[in-house]
Amino acid sequence: MENQKTGFIPLYRSVLKQPWSKDVFLRTLWDNLLLNAARQPYTASFKGRQWPLQTGQLVTTSADLGLNLCDRNGQPTSRHTVDRMLDIFEREGMISRAGERRKGTVITITNYAAYAQKMDDLPANKGALNGEHKAAHNKPSNGAGLEGDAAHNHEQIAALKPAHHEQQGNNNNKNIKRSSLRNSGESRNDATEKFLSRYPEATDGIYTPSGKSWGTADDLKAARWIYQKLLVVNASLSEPKWVEWANTVRLMRTVDRRTHREICELLVWASEDDFWDSNILSPSGLRKHWDTLSTQRARKPKNSRASAAPLNFDNTDWAEGLLP
Structure with a gap:
């Protein structure tokens, strides 16, 4: 009863089926969000301001969330790391965010009522x-x-x-391999920190925990811009795995020596061509057929709908900071 009075919330085993739940920091952060969200509408006082919150919302900052995510030495998680974890939850459709990150962010937990209902x-x-x-x-x-209807209740x-x-049996085995689990988490965090120290430009972008795929903030911005352009061609195009798209943009930039502008210009040309518009639907496809696309673009084939006028990138948000 004391738990109910102070606002308890059920936790579900289905969480353990999610790939991200294997990361102990992600799972703990998710638990903390659920436990601190408003059980009913109220006005919160935070950083000298009054915040009207609805059910399933909380107001906080990434730095404050990091203070409750400490390693064995009591070292809190950086706000940049928390931001990246929240990005994962947002991409999964678990939360939405609004507000200024350092002055106060209102986090809304999607379908909170389904979590909170006994x-x-x-x-x-x-x-x-x-x-x-x-x-x-x-x-x-x-x-x-x-979950399920009344027919399944029995x-x-x-x-x-x-x-x-x-x-109960699981609780009796709490001490089994606990040290090895901690060491595994530490190794994963050490690998991530080592990767970020080697590629600091990835810090504000996106990356996998192992660092196998990653992109800078500008690579991700270009990838999102490309996706918006492709939606014009195919409105049913599924939302991509952003880390893979940003990684491909980065490879085109660093390995193939293309600029963000060149990448996006060729993508626009392909999306306006009668043949390539249905064949180039990702940065990887663009990279794979780059030489062919560049050759055909130079010849300006008659069946192309591409305009001969130069692209105007002045009014696009993604281009900010990318162009000379």
Whole structure:
């Protein structure tokens, strides 16, 4: 009851199925967001300002979130690292953000009500479900919000008891391999820090934990600009894996010696060509066919819809800071 009075929230095993949950810092950050979000509308006082919050929202800064993400030595996580983790949650559609990052950011947890609702609050679970679970454990259920309709309730009830004892067994084995798990997390963090020290320009961009794929902030900006242009050709184009797109833009820039402007100009030409518009739908496709595209562009084939006028990049947000 004390947990309920202070605003508890269920946690779900489905979280463990997500690839990002293997990162202990990402999982802890997600837990902290859930636990600190408003259970009901109220006005929060933060950094000398009043913030009207709705259910599922919290106001904070990346630096403050980092203070609650410490390593074994008590060293808090940097705000830049927290920003990158929040970017992951935002790309996954788990949160949205608004406000100024250092003065206060309002984080909204998507579908918070589904997380916060107790099982005995659900209409389909009232009555028989609570009664049977009470009989099985001699106490009422504050369960974890089972998914599914009423037709599946009986099957779910049967699964509750073994799941409970399975969790109890897991708790009895807390000390098994705990040190090896810590060492694994430390090694992963060390690898990331080593990568960032070698490529500091990746800090404000995007990268995989191993550093295998990455791009600078400008590479990511160009990748997003390319995506918007391709949506004009194919409105149903799925949102890309941004780290891979930014990585390809970076390779074209550093390995192939193309500028961001050259990359985007050729992409625009291809998207306006009668043949290439349906064949070049990513930076990797552009890179693969660069020589062919450049040759055909120079010849200005008759079936091309591309305009001969030079591109005007002056009014595009992505170009800021990229062009001489």
